[in-house]
Amino acid sequence: MSMVNAFTSEDFERLDAADRALIARREKVLGPAYRLFYERPLHLVRGEGVFLYDAAGERYLDAYNNVASLGHCHPRVVEAITRQTAILNTHTRYLHEGIVDYAEALTATFPAGLAQAMFTCTGSEANDLAVRIARYVTGGTGIIATELAYHGLTGAVAEFSPSLGDAVTLGPHVRTVPAPDSYRGAPGEAMERFGRDVAAAIADLKRHGIRPAMLIADSIFSSDGIFAGPEGFLKPAVEAIHAAGGLFVADEVQPGFGRTGEAMWGFERHGVSPDMVTLGKPMGNGYPMAGLVLRPEVIAGFGPNARYFNTFGGNPVAAAAGRAVLDTIREEGLQENALQVGRHLADGLKDLAGRHAAIGDVRGAGLFVGVEIVSDRAEKRADAALTTRIVNGLRDRRVLISAAGPRANVLKIRPPLVFSRENADTLVAALDDVLRAR
Amino acid sequence: MSMVNAFTSEDFERLDAADRALIARREKVLGPAYRLFYERPLHLVRGEGVFLYDAAGERYLDAYNNVASLGHCHPRVVEAITRQTAILNTHTRYLHEGIVDYAEALTATFPAGLAQAMFTCTGSEANDLAVRIARYVTGGTGIIATELAYHGLTGAVAEFSPSLGDAVTLGPHVRTVPAPDSYRGAPGEAMERFGRDVAAAIADLKRHGIRPAMLIADSIFSSDGIFAGPEGFLKPAVEAIHAAGGLFVADEVQPGFGRTGEAMWGFERHGVSPDMVTLGKPMGNGYPMAGLVLRPEVIAGFGPNARYFNTFGGNPVAAAAGRAVLDTIREEGLQENALQVGRHLADGLKDLAGRHAAIGDVRGAGLFVGVEIVSDRAEKRADAALTTRIVNGLRDRRVLISAAGPRANVLKIRPPLVFSRENADTLVAALDDVLRAR
Numbered sequence: 001m002s003m004v005n006a007f008t009s010e011d012f013e014r015l016d017a018a019d020r021a022l023i024a025r026r027e028k029v030l031g032p033a034y035r036l037f038y039e040r041p042l043h044l045v046r047g048e049g050v051f052l053y054d055a056a057g058e059r060y061l062d063a064y065n066n067v068a069s070l071g072h073c074h075p076r077v078v079e080a081i082t083r084q085t086a087i088l089n090t091h092t093r094y095l096h097e098g099i100v101d102y103a104e105a106l107t108a109t110f111p112a113g114l115a116q117a118m119f120t121c122t123g124s125e126a127n128d129l130a131v132r133i134a135r136y137v138t139g140g141t142g143i144i145a146t147e148l149a150y151h152g153l154t155g156a157v158a159e160f161s162p163s164l165g166d167a168v169t170l171g172p173h174v175r176t177v178p179a180p181d182s183y184r185g186a187p188g189e190a191m192e193r194f195g196r197d198v199a200a201a202i203a204d205l206k207r208h209g210i211r212p213a214m215l216i217a218d219s220i221f222s223s224d225g226i227f228a229g230p231e232g233f234l235k236p237a238v239e240a241i242h243a244a245g246g247l248f249v250a251d252e253v254q255p256g257f258g259r260t261g262e263a264m265w266g267f268e269r270h271g272v273s274p275d276m277v278t279l280g281k282p283m284g285n286g287y288p289m290a291g292l293v294l295r296p297e298v299i300a301g302f303g304p305n306a307r308y309f310n311t312f313g314g315n316p317v318a319a320a321a322g323r324a325v326l327d328t329i330r331e332e333g334l335q336e337n338a339l340q341v342g343r344h345l346a347d348g349l350k351d352l353a354g355r356h357a358a359i360g361d362v363r364g365a366g367l368f369v370g371v372e373i374v375s376d377r378a379e380k381r382a383d384a385a386l387t388t389r390i391v392n393g394l395r396d397r398r399v400l401i402s403a404a405g406p407r408a409n410v411l412k413i414r415p416p417l418v419f420s421r422e423n424a425d426t427l428v429a430a431l432d433d434v435l436r437a438r
Numbered sequence: 439m440s441m442v443n444a445f446t447s448e449d450f451e452r453l454d455a456a457d458r459a460l461i462a463r464r465e466k467v468l469g470p471a472y473r474l475f476y477e478r479p480l481h482l483v484r485g486e487g488v489f490l491y492d493a494a495g496e497r498y499l500d501a502y503n504n505v506a507s508l509g510h511c512h513p514r515v516v517e518a519i520t521r522q523t524a525i526l527n528t529h530t531r532y533l534h535e536g537i538v539d540y541a542e543a544l545t546a547t548f549p550a551g552l553a554q555a556m557f558t559c560t561g562s563e564a565n566d567l568a569v570r571i572a573r574y575v576t577g578g579t580g581i582i583a584t585e586l587a588y589h590g591l592t593g594a595v596a597e598f599s600p601s602l603g604d605a606v607t608l609g610p611h612v613r614t615v616p617a618p619d620s621y622r623g624a625p626g627e628a629m630e631r632f633g634r635d636v637a638a639a640i641a642d643l644k645r646h647g648i649r650p651a652m653l654i655a656d657s658i659f660s661s662d663g664i665f666a667g668p669e670g671f672l673k674p675a676v677e678a679i680h681a682a683g684g685l686f687v688a689d690e691v692q693p694g695f696g697r698t699g700e701a702m703w704g705f706e707r708h709g710v711s712p713d714m715v716t717l718g719k720p721m722g723n724g725y726p727m728a729g730l731v732l733r734p735e736v737i738a739g740f741g742p743n744a745r746y747f748n749t750f751g752g753n754p755v756a757a758a759a760g761r762a763v764l765d766t767i768r769e770e771g772l773q774e775n776a777l778q779v780g781r782h783l784a785d786g787l788k789d790l791a792g793r794h795a796a797i798g799d800v801r802g803a804g805l806f807v808g809v810e811i812v813s814d815r816a817e818k819r820a821d822a823a824l825t826t827r828i829v830n831g832l833r834d835r836r837v838l839i840s841a842a843g844p845r846a847n848v849l850k851i852r853p854p855l856v857f858s859r860e861n862a863d864t865l866v867a868a869l870d871d872v873l874r875a876r
Binding site for chain 2: 003006019022023025026028029030031032033034035036037041042043044045046047052065067068072073078081082085086087088089090091092093094095096097099100103104107115116117118120121122123124125128129131132136153154155156157158164165167168280281286287288289294296299300302303304305306307308309310311312313314315317318
């Protein structure tokens with residue numbers, strides 16, 4: 001499976017000389033594993049709020065990047081990082097107020113019970129640690145994830161990240177279940193079906209002598225095609241894994257920190273109670289930090305025996321950045337903004353769907369929106385080629401999104417949470433223009 | 439195996455009220471997996487150069503932290519992080535000069551052939567990626583590491599990090615070999631013995647139907663007890679793994695970036711030619727960043743098929759911090775300083791050994807020094823209890839080190855590379871005082 005929206009060498013000759021030279025240097029020194037976005041890659045030099053600027057001074061509306069969730073270079077986070085970097089940056093084997101203050105503030109945003117935090121540097125490391133803990137506490141090894149899930153790229157996590165493609169093999173103790181496709185599935189059946197699929201995966205693990213350790217789900221099912229699902233639909237699946245002695249891990253690397261609008265954490269929309277929650281991307285608005293929030297009983301056995309240390313994880317600068325992010329989300333009302341602007345954006349896109357038959361579905365939650373592009377609405381036939389043209393057509397109109405999904409035909413719209421109604425209107429108008437121009 | 443130099447609850451009542459309160463809050467919110475150093479943990483608030491300052495304003499000479507390798511809060515790195523954080527911090531799927539400039543500057547410090555760089559956030563991630571690549575390119579799964587190695591804490595890497603203790607099981611495809619103990623082993627035999635042990639491990643893997651993927655070694659053998667080994671001693675081992683179709687991975691997370699004094703990279707002291715080199719800790723002087731430098735032929739197959747992306751790895755701020763670190767090492771002559779001050783320190787410690795029978799051995803390279811503490815020199819009997827008293831006695835005298843090794847009796851001295859002769863003298867005098875006072 002090739003990457004959606006990747007620059008390919010066939011587009012190389014169409015670029016200007018400066019970009020060709022930089023790409024050649026880059027490929028020589030970074031090698032063949034790295035990818036660039038877009039047929040004409042973006043050469044960025046500056047970011048501010050919802051805007052990114054390229055080397056030629058052109059301004060782009062960023063409707064894709066969920067790391068700079070408060071907007072690029074948010075002054076409050078920049079200030080926090082700058083201040084603490086100049087004062088002290090050590091590790092968690094010394095006492096420091098910062099990490100304790102931050103961990104308290106972070107866990108306070110979770111439902112009661114999810115009371116302890118552990119810090120890593122990346123979402124991959126957070127999910128990797130979740131696996132280690134789940135296997136330790138359950139004594140099982142089996143893992144259930146969705147068919148096109150992405151949970152990270154460490155060796156252990158890549159084993160249950162099928163979206164990495166065929167060259168990265170799934171682990172023998174991994175079973176996948178279809179994501180809850182609210183577009184192609186029969187309406188109203190998602191809850192029952194997902195629960196049934198998870199129960200079947202558990203049964204299959206057991207049939208192979210594998211004890212289940214955990215079910216992991218990104219509650220927005222991002223790489224699966226962006227399904228926010230009917231609220232509450234995760235319940236039977238979570239009950240099934242608990243009944244089998246496994247844990248439920250909510251991967252909030254994408255939906256977390258207010259993005260879904262309706263709640264601070266994506267799993268809250270489903271009324272389920274995770275045993276562990278993994279966090280990442282927007283946690284430090286770009287500072288490399290991630291983590292895990294969990295029930296104390298889950299770590300009670302692992303902790304004393306298999307101590308945990310991460311050289312950079314939870315360092316004083318990360319704590320300062322993380323705290324600034326939490327404070328800003330609250331004080332700027334970004335979760336509420338995600339809800340309101342997300343609805344406005346979805347309304348605009350649905351309105352567009354009335355005029356363009358290529359838009360098969362508009363879905364999502366808050367400022368995480370998927371738009372399914374089809375060549376035939378009745379047949380729901382995916383149109384990956386048009387999707388690529390739309391993504392690149394928007395880039396030419398200086399609006400940045402990408403695409404996802406098993407058929408590479410779902411526009412992935414995931415802007416910074418400071419996105420305004422006006423920004424949403426700009427995006428919708430640009431999409432309208434691309435669809436008219438084709 | 440419990441952690442060397444860990445604070446334990448039995449010391450709790452001896453602390454002052456403020457520290458007790460902070461520790462109680464910390465344990466409640468971070469859980470039982472985190473550890474603190476020293477019988478009386480350090481509550482730090484500020485760092486500058488080779489000094490750390492606690493909440494009471496006391497100043498400590500830092501002879502332990504290898505992350506802030508240029509000194510705590512080095513102004514040049516602070517400035518680089520500050521500047522770039524305020525301008526742009528995105529990811530590697532956009533073109534950016536910073537990562538290309540940095541990768542070129544970094545690979546230029548390596549012998550020819552090690553020409554490509556990939557970026558992660560932690561040393562664990564770097565070693566994890568090295569395993570994935572080694573397994574892909576060799577088709578094997580077997581891994582050989584030393585008996586008390588620490589290479590990181592992802593699930594895949596913890597499998598060959600025996601120093602994590604018995605609660606973290608080794609992988610079934612992992613074999614360990616004794617580290618080259620230059621103190622207890624017969625002198626002059628280290629090279630032959632290590633090569634023979636690796637060959638035997640390879641044979642054992644094959645006997646179990648496991649094809650070898652890689653040999654990984656930290657050329658300073660830090661957690662194994664700090665053995666810099668006779669120069670060149672790694673050669674037969676590297677030849678053996680290559681002959682078996684496996685790769686040699688040099689873990690430079692600890693010895694790299696000039697610490698060994700004699701070379702920029704620890705493996706260079708041994709005249710061997712790694713296929714991959716993993717980097718971490720001091721790479722950004724505290725900014726969370728790490729990576730891999732490798733031969734292009736190693737990644738040629740993996741890269742196009744199993745693409746690589748790390749959200750924060752190689753971002754513009756990391757590139758700026760990394761570049762400032764490389765420039766500072768060169769312009770301040772820190773490798774040369776590590777060599778000269780390291781020799782001065784070793785001389786001072788050897789002189790001390792003439793007066794204190796508890797010092798059984800002084801070894802290391804540059805500013806990575808191990809001091810073996812024994813209760814009987816002739817018998818080379820390890821004295822872990824005295825080692826603990828020394829580490830805490832130095833802490834009471836405001837000099838920070840720690841301890842390591844299979845017998846928990848090796849003082850681990852690993853100061854920032856800006857350590858001066860005067861700093862070394864302070865350390866030696868304090869150690870003399872602790873040994874006199876016992």
